[in-house]
Amino acid sequence: MNPSELQFLERLLTTPSPTGYESEGVKVWKQYTEQFSDEIITDAYGSCAARLQVGEENSTVLIEAHCDEIGMVVQHISEQGFVYVNKLGGSDSTIARAKKVIIHNRNGQVSGVTGNTAIHLQTNKNGGGKEPSWKDIYVDIGVSSREEALELVQIGDPITYEASFEFLNDDIITARALDNRIGGFIIAEVLRKLSLERDRLAVNVIAVNSVQEEVGGFGARMMTYRLDPDIALVTDVTHATDTPGIDQKEHGTVLDLVFNMVEPIIPVLFVI
Ligand SMILES: [Zn+2]
Structure with a gap:
């Protein structure tokens, strides 16, 4: 992770964005993504979208993460x-x-x-x-x-x-509101890396940082009806099951993959 990515992640994680009051967190996400997107779209709820447009005839893929926190x-x-x-x-x-x-x-x-x-x-x-x-x-x-x-x-x-934001070691961080500021980081980084190789991009891509997931998913619903994508890839956190007291036979095997999620998404968007 380079210094500007790290600074963006730290700002996202240390900017409070309680559900229904997300404007400060959305502002941080917008300031970062507007540097490399073709268009920024906001709505009355407070959600924000950043678009990479390759052509009218191309399909549109929406990648999403909610910006609010409990x-x-x-x-x-x-x-x-x-x-x-x-x-x-x-x-x-x-x-x-x-x-x-x-x-x-x-x-x-x-x-x-x-x-x-x-x-x-x-x-x-x-x-x-x-x-x-x-x-x-x-x-x-x-x-x-x-x-x-x-x-x-x-x-x-x-x-x-x-x-709070702290590295426990080179790869693991501890912070408030990783649910789901880490998703906001991932979709912004996917969009930034796609913008560097947009000649290879097969689809239009819209990254959406949506409000009010914690109380019903209202922000994502409003943005999806408005933007009308062909496919959506949605990021969020879940419970790791490699911690004490959890039966993987019952809950499946969920390991920490967070920092690895930017790279796997990108090739998909070149071939869809
Ligand atoms: Zn969440």
């Missing part, structure tokens, strides 16, 4: 100023405790830490011994009253986990 949303603010949350998309409440989070609003970002009754103080009455559900999770934003909290956040503001 998170939380502000549901209630207590008299003491604690911010109670609910899930945004398919978030898991059991991993939401003791995390640094960012609450996003029209004025910018507010930092906080997710809390839950400490295990030392838990009893049967306050959920002791059980995994927390969303009603048990709150965010401490460092204020002492509801009035103070309301100066910083509003009911309905989206929340994401703090940005």
Whole structure:
């Protein structure tokens, strides 16, 4: 991976893009793909498409990745100023405790830490011994009253986990929102590499970074009706089954192939 690819990947992964509020993440993807595409198309939902057009008569292949990520949303603010949350998309409440989070609003970002009754103080009455559900999770934003909290956040503001990006070794990264910013990276890189060999390209190619997958796939649906491709290749993450506790006889064999996915897609588009 060269430095500009790496910088693009890092920007994608560290730019919050909670479902329904994806504009910052889409902006990063658009700024990269508009450098080598013939046309950029956006729609009212906020999805973005980048097109390589070789001819009117050629078939069109759509390659897609959703740009939104799961998170939380502000549901209630207590008299003491604690911010109670609910899930945004398919978030898991059991991993939401003791995390640094960012609450996003029209004025910018507010930092906080997710809390839950400490295990030392838990009893049967306050959920002791059980995994927390969303009603048990709150965010401490460092204020002492509801009035103070309301100066910083509003009911309905989206929340994401703090940005992180790190190489664990030469090939493996850890980051928030790999689902599915890594797909956005793959389709952008496929389009960039195709643009360098467009004389060999047999089809028109449209890469789509679509919004609102986590709540129903609405962005991809709207773009697909509008662009009307002949074929679509859709990228997303799934669960690796080479981790402890998963029976491959039941779930199949899924290994980490993420960084290898750009190259296999490209030859297909030369021969379709
Ligand atoms: Zn996904």
